[in-house]
């Protein structure tokens with residue numbers, strides 16, 4: 691049986707090509723008051739950029755600046771009201787470069 695291996699760039703090399711053009715308007719807002727009653731805190735482990743941090747009072751601290759705009763947090767969120775999700779304004783947000 692032949693074994694196939696990934697011979698392309700490593701994850702770290704790929705991440706080095708990602709650039710964030712940070713907009714002044716947060717494109718995702720998290721209502722920490724809603725998060726306080728959340729039992730899963732699924733966003734904390736699901737976000738590939740680790741942008742959700744649990745706070746001591748049971749809420750969530752969220753930082754939008756290095757968001758990949760993947761939508762995972764919105765999909766796994768335990769509550770309909772906790773996350774307000776939009777794309778960044780034109781010209782801002784994550785830039786994936788190839789090469």
Ligand code: SF4
Nearest residue numbers: 725728733767768772
């Ligand atoms: S999963 Fe949703 S409700 Fe729960 S902590 Fe994360 S953002 Fe808040």
Ligand code: SF4
Nearest residue numbers: 737757758760761763
């Ligand atoms: S859209 Fe993706 S990268 Fe951005 S905060 Fe949600 S899970 Fe994290």
